[in-house]
Amino acid sequence: MEWVDAADPRPTFTMVLDCELLLGELYGIYNVPTVIWVDEDDRIARPPVIAPGDDMFRDFTNIDSSVHHDQLRAWVHTGALPPASDREHVMLPTDDEQLARLERRVGAFLARAGNGEAAELHFARAAELAPMDWTIRRGTLPLRGDDPFGEKFFAFMGEWAAAGHPGYGSADPNAPT
Template identity: 30%
Template sequence: MWQGLFEGLQGRNFMVVAVAMDSRDDAARPWIEAANPGYLALIDRHHLLADLYNMVNVPQAVWIDEHGRIVRPTEVAGSYEGFRWRDRNTGKLPDEIAATTKAAKLRYVEAVRDWVLKGPSSAFAFDEAAARAHLSLPSADVALAHAAFRMGQALLGEGRIEEAQGFLDEARRRHPESWNIWRQCYKPNELGLAAGPEFWERVQALGDKRYYAHVDMPEMP
């Protein structure tokens, strides 16, 4: 998704840093090798970025300027709820939903491009007040959840499964909004996806709430 954007902006002092939130050994490797990206592809086994940037899902993005300042804080990177309408037998999306999903992604990529080319005068670049207003800040429970997740993953790494499970359950309880924690801890199906019946039940339980939070950008569904 980001390769075309990155290539089109060569020579514009721009870098994509795509980070895989993957605790399991080498789970991200085949994807990265297949994509063979020109941008930086990093691995975050401990979900450090989720802790640092208060992230709850993938894909989420942060826009950072030349001075290391946050221009747009953590937000969904243009994903739309399309998957919720997917036929689970055929894998097909209704045409209208597929079109909306595609348009949302395109809108997001175009917004990034606009910012890279125009800088602060881009309509999509927040000023400092707007950037602060769009921040979501962690609670004490969220901070504890990240520490418990870290401990659980370390114990898993040592084969101490039962003890690990206690910490991972604690992490999920303390931070129920985090799909990152929930899905990383959930047993993957044969495709390596944490998308079994319990996942769909949890998505269903969202009701009218979004799985991918709305991105505050004109023309975003």
């Protein structure tokens, strides 16, 4: 909320709060900022893609925000989609990921209730079940009293890279780079 309140001018688009990460479960979101294009018939025109709004962290992400912006404008104005080779693959949830989301949900509830010790057990299980899910690995760091830009995040980045993922990006191992 503090980030929204600090925005000037305040955004005019609809904003919703998703404390239980429902959208992650429904759409297969594993990291942020993630963007999904939905057409007039409520079909997914473009599956989840990592798309920073600007180039503030470009040195870190290696993502040029103007590429997505240009593709988005083209789709809005003409309906043209990027070539298939530039689009991400749909990530389908697995049983382990669904269970990991439950473990994260229980851990988050317990952490917010001040029961950090019990929460930690659930966060650890969630990480074992979905080791490459940023919403679990990085997203739980503040709830665990850790810095999401600190040592544990960069340790996770090391695991991410060792698993063959290029830079900051999609959990899709075959995502375009």
